[in-house]
Amino acid sequence: MFKDVKNKLKYTIHYIVKKDPKLLVGTILVTSVCLVAIFAPLIAPYSPIDQNLVESFQSPNLKHPLGTDGLGRDLFSRIVFGARISLAVGLIVQLFSSILGITLGTLSGYLGGYTDDVIVNINNLMLAFPRILFAMAIIATMGAGMFNVFIALGLVSWTVTCRIARSSALSVKEEEFVEAAKAIGGSHVRVLTRHVLPNTLGPLIVIATLGVGSAIIAEATLSFLGLGVQPPTPSWGGMLSKGREFIYYAPWISTFPGLAILMTILGLNLLGDGLRDILDPHSETEHI
């Protein structure tokens, strides 16, 4: 089964290069954001946190290509370091919610019965409310901060993954190769990890890609509202929220962090859309 995935991956790379501009642009954008995040200390010319009040509110110039904020911090450096926060939030939240969603969804579809009923009902109830509202309520009680953002977003983001993992598990469960694996004495765990999961990977990868994007937007929204990552940590949403106060005479403070978010999310969306065309042609994951 893994060989199958590997072939698909090879085909994917071929496809990216040759055929699909969406995938190509998406891959370039996402890769560059990742590289910026990894090499942030090498790229950023200044410290993202140290204040320099003498140079506050400078519009973009040679010394500070994107200008400075109200505390004289170089915006370019802050945006570069902000990529780390955004990607960390996106990846950790998505990892957490994928593990939660895949485990619950696969179990629910594979085992059926009472387990299935309970999980499906919880899932439906969670889907019935706006995610961010839920996250806001959780953060309002636990307090703001990066760690609490991970928890709140992770707890509210697993529902779609769970639904897809469940429906894939349901459809794979009846296949002959699963029966065969059971017949030769494969344990539940082995059947699940070697036979059921690899066959549900396609749609799950698509969902995870799009999920990273929506987690990043959610974090930015929470930080914009003052409920997320707290200053002086450079988070794009937090920078926008500060920039809002100075929109009338220092518009660059809110322009550039927003562009950074836009580029990242655009990249992830294009990548997700492109991957969907390849890995999930029947489009189970459409519109989510």
Added chain:
Amino acid sequence: MLSFVARRVLEMIPTVILLVLVVFILMQLVPGDPAMMVGDPRAARDPEVMERLREHWGLDKSLPVQFFTFLGKLVRGKLGRSYAMREPVVSIIAERIPVTLRLAFSAILFSAVFGMALGILSALNKGTMIDLFAMSGAVFGISMPNFWLGLMLIFLFGVILGILPTNGYGGGDIRHLILPMVTVGTAYMATITRTSRAAILDMLNKDYVRTARSKGLTERLVISKHVIRNALIPIITILGLQFGFLLTNTFVAEIIFSYPGLGSLMINSISRRDLPTLQGCILVAGLTFLILNLLIDVLYAYLDPRIRYD
């Protein structure tokens, strides 16, 4: 139809009870002594005063008692008094709801009209520059954080051009509605554009469309009667699925444009630690969302009779 609506309303009840329970539990998890927040900081040093405060707000009872007191009050439409404004939460919220609903509904209208128009246009001109332009625009619209869009609109229309007000409700003046509406509606519009394009392309391949054409109907009639009418169902599904987004975006836009709606009330009450108001806001927002979903389901059943008998 009536029995369908009745059934959907009954199905909502467990969800509503769960909502109330979750809100109650969340409020219990808030760290700190609520009595401290109510009182004057100087009073906090006087245990007797604090005791009286606890008694007055019912904080000395056990949790289950507090929950049922809470539930009982809710049923009678009481949400308690705001710590910060010393007014009944119900009347504060009742003042705010029309503001939020007006913004949300105008954003829905804006995005549905323009989104469907763009979607239909690009589906009927598939593969042309119009299509490419509309679809690229839609991807941008979906990827753009709406609070950033709001700030940029303020900068463009308020600061550079100076033609639109960027702050406050303006007593319901329509000009104050335009920028928030666009801010809330853009991402929604982009989703609708994409969905309606896909739905219409899907319908164009259907047998009954070919039949309609071959029996000599004008293209105009085929598109309007057979294609668009049927494409409405997936479009409305997406409208419904994305309500959560819309509500969140409305809340954020209220903050950006200092709109006195439910969203800004909720965010402010988080920072003021005004628990009764926060609790009321979450309950009302959740309830609004459930009711909007109900309306979508009813609309859905109206458009597709098969659903009513499911």
